[in-house]
Amino acid sequence: MSQSHAVVVGASMAGLMAARVLTDHFDQVTVVERDHLPAGAAGRKGVPQAFHAHTLLIRGKLILEELFPGLSADLTWHGAVESDSSSDLIWHQHGVYKMRTPSGLVATSISRPLLEWRVREALLREPKVRLLEGHRVTGLVATPSRDRVVGVEVEPVDASVPVDATLLQADLVVEAGGRGTRAPQWLEELGYGPVPVTEIRTNVAYSSRYFRLAGPAPDFNMCILMDQPPKTRVGVLFKVEGDRWLLTLQTMLDDTAPKDEEAMIAFARSLPGPQIARFLEQAVPDSDIQAHRTPTNLRRHYEQMARFPEGLVVLGDACTSFNPRYGQGMTTAALGVVALRECLDAAGEGVPAAGAPGFALGFQKALARAIALPWQASTGEDFAFPQVVGRRAPGSGLINWFMRRIIRLTAVDRDALVGFLKVVHLLQPPTALLRPRLLWRVFFG
Numbered sequence: 001m002s003q004s005h006a007v008v009v010g011a012s013m014a015g016l017m018a019a020r021v022l023t024d025h026f027d028q029v030t031v032v033e034r035d036h037l038p039a040g041a042a043g044r045k046g047v048p049q050a051f052h053a054h055t056l057l058i059r060g061k062l063i064l065e066e067l068f069p070g071l072s073a074d075l076t077w078h079g080a081v082e083s084d085s086s087s088d089l090i091w092h093q094h095g096v097y098k099m100r101t102p103s104g105l106v107a108t109s110i111s112r113p114l115l116e117w118r119v120r121e122a123l124l125r126e127p128k129v130r131l132l133e134g135h136r137v138t139g140l141v142a143t144p145s146r147d148r149v150v151g152v153e154v155e156p157v158d159a160s161v162p163v164d165a166t167l168l169q170a171d172l173v174v175e176a177g178g179r180g181t182r183a184p185q186w187l188e189e190l191g192y193g194p195v196p197v198t199e200i201r202t203n204v205a206y207s208s209r210y211f212r213l214a215g216p217a218p219d220f221n222m223c224i225l226m227d228q229p230p231k232t233r234v235g236v237l238f239k240v241e242g243d244r245w246l247l248t249l250q251t252m253l254d255d256t257a258p259k260d261e262e263a264m265i266a267f268a269r270s271l272p273g274p275q276i277a278r279f280l281e282q283a284v285p286d287s288d289i290q291a292h293r294t295p296t297n298l299r300r301h302y303e304q305m306a307r308f309p310e311g312l313v314v315l316g317d318a319c320t321s322f323n324p325r326y327g328q329g330m331t332t333a334a335l336g337v338v339a340l341r342e343c344l345d346a347a348g349e350g351v352p353a354a355g356a357p358g359f360a361l362g363f364q365k366a367l368a369r370a371i372a373l374p375w376q377a378s379t380g381e382d383f384a385f386p387q388v389v390g391r392r393a394p395g396s397g398l399i400n401w402f403m404r405r406i407i408r409l410t411a412v413d414r415d416a417l418v419g420f421l422k423v424v425h426l427l428q429p430p431t432a433l434l435r436p437r438l439l440w441r442v443f444f445g
């Protein structure tokens with residue numbers, strides 16, 4: 001009997017998590033990655049964003065632990081910093097500092113290269129998984145009728161790599177190639193027409209640097225200082241593994257992120273609180289400064305396509321790439337992987353199995369439902385900036401007004417604070433804040 005085989009394009013967070021879920025349903029899973037992957041916690045060309053602060057929301061952390069039992073302990077062993085999301089955090093937003101009180105919501109600060117490395121190692125312990133690194137997927141292979149994807153074409157990225165294969169047959173291909181995915185072109189080439197797209201221009205600019213402390217430790221593990229719209233600056237300072245601190249300075253639209261030390265200090269001084277500027281006075285640089293730009297929030301609506309080939313699903317940033325400042329990308333990729341697992345688990349009870357007619361589009365629709373809330377939250381925040389152009393959803397003005405009131409309450413009201421943090425960490429929907437006591441305080445408090 002032939003063995004079932006799934007191929008995953010991309011060995012970043014979405015691809016690694018998807019591969020783990022596929023091992024429950026396929027005899028073999030091959031993850032194809034164009035980069036040569038580092039043996040430890042190091043950056044690499046295919047994920048340039050990894051140098052910058054990556055918040056792992058608590059919902060994402062819980063899903064990762066479910067997929068890879070023991071991962072949280074492993075991360076802590078490798079130096080990840082566990083912090084209470086309130087008492088260990090200084091957070092200035094919409095003109096107020098949030099209360100600092102134990103919230104019981106424990107977040108993990110870690111550099112993105114370390115997180116990805118430990119997740120990759122956990123995945124590679126699965127005997128069904130094969131990693132084909134240093135290989136680029138160059139196209140899809142489809143049946144002559146083009147209604148089903150049956151594999152991918154691959155090529156080595158450089159001549160030094162021996163050619164393992166040029167064609168990988170697959171019962172299911174998971175495209176997790178990130179924001180720069182070629183899935184839209186591949187689908188057009190197969191005759192499926194253009195993928196509908198929503199794009200919101202925010203032109204987010206990041207600038208980051210690692211530091212070590214030369215003076216006494218501050219009384220926080222994390223500090224977030226956010227300008228109030230229409231001003232666009234944000235400073236994020238995290239303690240990460242190895243007694244290092246990661247500073248990421250962000251801005252949007254026509255403002256620029258600092259490129260050198262002097263500009264970094266001036267930017268820190270322009271933030272709505274003194275903590276990061278003070279930190280810089282007693283910190284020693286431990287890396288160069290790196291910059292990154294994300295021009296738009298980009299959502300590709302595969303779920304809206306009239307036709308979609310079987311044997312292919314698209315998830316992670318290849319489907320939706322958020323404004324990174326809200327820290328939702330990895331967690332939303334995890335939600336997409338949970339949706340994939342649910343579709344695969346449900347197969348057989350009147351629901352199509354992977355590869356059967358209806359599975360692929362059914363998954364893309366389930367993914368769209370899973371993404372809807374984070375997308376609404378992040379674009380809603382973006383539309384709080386009057387300079388951001390785009391179609392505002394009906395009622396978004398009222399929602400933003402309500403959330404601003406809740407944010408002001410987080411300075412003085414523990415209930416509002418914990419409720420708000422749960423929404424931010426995608427542990428509950430914003431509607432959970434519509435409780436009588438909070439509503440009373442929002443309107444009359």
Ligand SMILES: Cc1cc2nc3c(=O)[nH]c(=O)nc-3n(C[C@H](O)[C@H](O)[C@H](O)COP(=O)(O)OP(=O)(O)OC[C@H]3O[C@@H](n4cnc5c(N)ncnc54)[C@H](O)[C@@H]3O)c2cc1C
Nearest residue numbers: 010012014034046049054055137177178316317324329330
């Ligand atoms: C500046 C910045 C800051 C961010 N901060 C946060 C944050 O705080 N919290 C958070 O949760 N998220 C954050 N994100 C988002 C996060 O990085 C992504 O959502 C996350 O990495 C999941 O993406 P992905 O796996 O879908 O794609 P990517 O991480 O982009 O990875 C795609 C992978 O596919 C490989 N690949 C691409 N094409 C091919 C091909 N044809 N063949 C083989 N391999 C291929 C690439 O080399 C890469 O390894 C941030 C993003 C940016 C840009």
